[in-house]
Amino acid sequence: MTRKKRRLLLIGSAVAVLSVALGLVLFAMRDTIVFFYGPTELAQKNIQPGSRLRIGGLVKEGSVERLASQQVRFAITDSNADVRVSYAGLLPDLFREGQGVVAEGVLQPDRTFVADKVLAKHDERYMPREVADALKKQGVWQGGETAGAARP
C-alpha cells in the first residue's frame, strides 16, 4: 500500500467515525432532549400534551396529599401559576412544602403532570438553578441562595 493510500485510509476512517457520531448526536438531540419550564411558562406556551418535560418551582403550601401505595399529589407553583403533579414513588429527603423542586415526566391532556422523577435540592442552602431562574422571572425570588453564608 502506498503512503498516499494509507493516509487516505486514515483520513477516510476518521471522517467515517466522526460522521457516524455526528449522525447519532443529531438523531439523539431530536428525540431525547427534555425542556424545562416554570409553571407560568407552561401555562403561556402552548405545549403539546404527551411531551416529556421538566417543570420546576416551589412545592405549594398545603398541596401535598399522600395517597395509598406511595402515590403523592402536589402542586408546583411560582406564585403566579400552579401545575398539579402526581407521582408514584419515594420523595427525596429535602422535598418539603414551600421548597424548590424539579419534576420530570409527561404533561397530560388535562394539563396535569405525571412525574416519574422528582428532584429536590442536595443541600438546604441551595435552590435548583432552573427553579431560582423561574422564580426570578415571577419576581418572587428573595435571593436566599447564600442565606447560609450570611449567618454568623
Place this chain on the structure above:
Amino acid sequence: MIVEIGHYALVLALALSVIQTVLPFWGARARDASLMGIGPVAAVGVFVCVAIAFGALTWAYVTSDFTVRNVVENSHSLKPLLFRITGLWGNHEGSMLLWVLVVALFGALLAVARNMAPGVLRADALAVQGLISLAFLTFLVSVSNPFARVAAPPAEGQDLNPILQDIGLAIHPPLLYVGYVGFSLVFAFAAAALIGGRIDAIWARAVRPWCLIAWVFLTLGIAMGSYWAYYELGWGGFWFWDPVENASFMPWLSGTALLHSILVMEKRDALKVWTILLAIMTFSLSLLGAFLVRSGVLTSVHTFATDPGRGLFILAILVFFIGGGFALFAWRAPLLKTGGLFAPISREGALVVNNLLLATACATVFIGTLYPLALEGLTGDKISVGPPFYDATFVPLAMALLLLIPFGQALAWKRGDLADAVSRLLFVMGVSIVVCLAIVFIQRGGPVLAVIGLWLGIFVFVGGANEILSRSWKRGVPLSVILRRAAGLPRSAWGSAVAHAGVGVCVIGLAAQAWSIETLATVRPGQPAIVGPYEVVLTDSFSRQVANYREDVARFHVLRGGAVIRTVDASKRFFPARNTSTTEAGISTIGFGQVYVAPGDAGEHGLGVRLYWKPWVLLIWIGAIIAAIGGALSFSDRRLRVGAPTRGRRKDMAATNVPAIATVAAQ
C-alpha cells in the same frame, strides 16, 4: 497562631512557585545548569509550603477552631474526627487547597524522580508545572482564602452538608484529584516538548509513567464516586450522566486515548503531534471539569457556596492554560517532525482506531454536557440532556470499541495479520458466546442490547485472559513450564491484559443491570415484599442518637425460600445543625449482587420502601479496580526500565543536549 502559619506558608508557596516557573525556564534557554537546578528545589519547596498550609487547616478542623470562617461554615464540634478532617475538602476553599496540594505534589515528584526525563525537558516541564501552581495559588490567596477569620467567632459551627458526612468523602475526592491533576504534569511535559521543539520516543518514555499514575487514580476516583452516589443518593443508580460526572469522565476518555497513543509513539515513533494534542486536551478537560464543578455554572452536590468572582477567576485560569496550550501547539506543532505512517492492519493501526473511537466518544459526552449550557446562553431555553442521549450516542461508540479491543490485542506491531488474529480469537469468541448463552438461558432471556453487552464484556474479559494464555500456553508443554512462562512475561503485558479484563468485568456488571428488579411497596412489620428471588420483611424499627444526628432505623430480614439469609438496616438521619435529613439505604451483598432497600416516608398505610435486586452490580466497581490494578502493573514495569536507561541511549541524548544532560546526570 497555627492558622497564621498556614496562611503565611501559602503565600510563601506562591512566591516559590514564581521561582519554580521563571528560573528553570530561563536556565533551559540559557543552558545554565545551576539555574535549571533551582527548579527541583523550588518545586519541593512549593510542595512543603502547601503541605504546611494544608496541615494548618487540618489542625483548625480537628480542633474545631471556630475563628476560621471555613471551619465555622463546614464543621461541627460533635462531628466524628474523620468527618472533621474530610470536611476540609467538602467545601470550595478547602477543595481548591487540596487541588493545589496535588499540583505541588506532582511538581515535587517530578523534581525528586531523577533520570526520568532529559534535563531541558524536565526543566521546562517543572516551569510549566510551577505556572499551574502559581495560577491556582494566586486564586487561593486572592479570592478563595481558606484561612479567613471571622470577626465574632460563634460557639458552634454550621456543620457539613450531611450527604457529605460519609467515608466516601475521605476516598473519592483525593483519588479523583490525583487523577485530574496528574494530567497537569502530562500537560506540562507536552508544553515543554513544544517549547523545546523536540518530541520523540524519549519524551513518550518519560511521560508514560505519569500518564499511568494519573489514569489509575482517575479510574479509581470515578469508580469510588460512582459507588458513593449509588449507596448514598438512594436511587439505586450508579451513573446518572450528570454534567458533574461527565466532567470527570471526559478527561478519563481522553486520558485513556492518550495512554494508548503514547504507546505508539514510544514503540513506533509515530502519532507524535496527535499525542501532544491529546495531552493538552486531557488537562484542558480536567480544567473544564474543575470550572464546571466549582464555578457554580452547574448546580449539584459538588457545587459549594458560589461566588461569581471565583467563577470568573477559574474561567480566566482555564482560558489561559487551554488557550496557551493550544496557541503553543498551533505555533510549534508544524515544526515538529511528524512520524511515519504505518500499515492499517497492525497493533498501531488498531490503536489509531482506539484513539479515534475514544476521542469521538469523548466528543459526544462533551456535546451532551455543554450543549444545554450553550443553548441557555444563546436562546434562554432550558433543556436537560439525560441518559437517553448518551444511550443513543456514547453507547454505540463504546460498544464498537469494546468489540475491537481483543482484535487489537491479537495484532502484532508493524505488520499484523488479520486472518491470523481472527483465528487466534476463534477460541475466545467460542468461549464467550457459550458462557453468554448459558447465562441468558439461566436468566430465561433478556433484552437484546443487554445480551450483546453481556457478550461484549465476556469477550473482552476472555480476550484479556487469552493475551497471557496465548503467550505462555503450547500444546504438550507441562503446566509448570506454562506457569513459569506466564510469570516471566513482562509486567506491561500483564498490565494490559489485566486492565482490559477489568474493563470486561465492568461491562459485564453494567450489562447485568438489565436484569435488575425494582419494586415499590408499602410494608408493615412481618409483611413480606418480594424483590426478584428474595423476600424482604420489616422486622423492627427504632430510633437512636448518634454523634451529630438522630437516626430512625428500619431493620429488615432478607429471606430466600423462607430462610433468613441477611439482616439489613435502612435509616433516615436527621441533622439538627442544618435541619436536614438524609436517607441511608440498606444494602445487603449476596454474591456479586445486592439487595437494596431505600426507605421512604412512614404513613398510616405503613412504611414506603423502594426495593431493588441488582444482580452482579458489584462487578461494575470490581472491574474498575481490576483495570486500575492493570495500570499499576504496567507502571511497575515502566519504572524498572525508565530508571536505568542504557548507556548507548544516554550518549545519544547527551550528544544533542550536551551541557544540560551532563550536569543533570552528574547530580
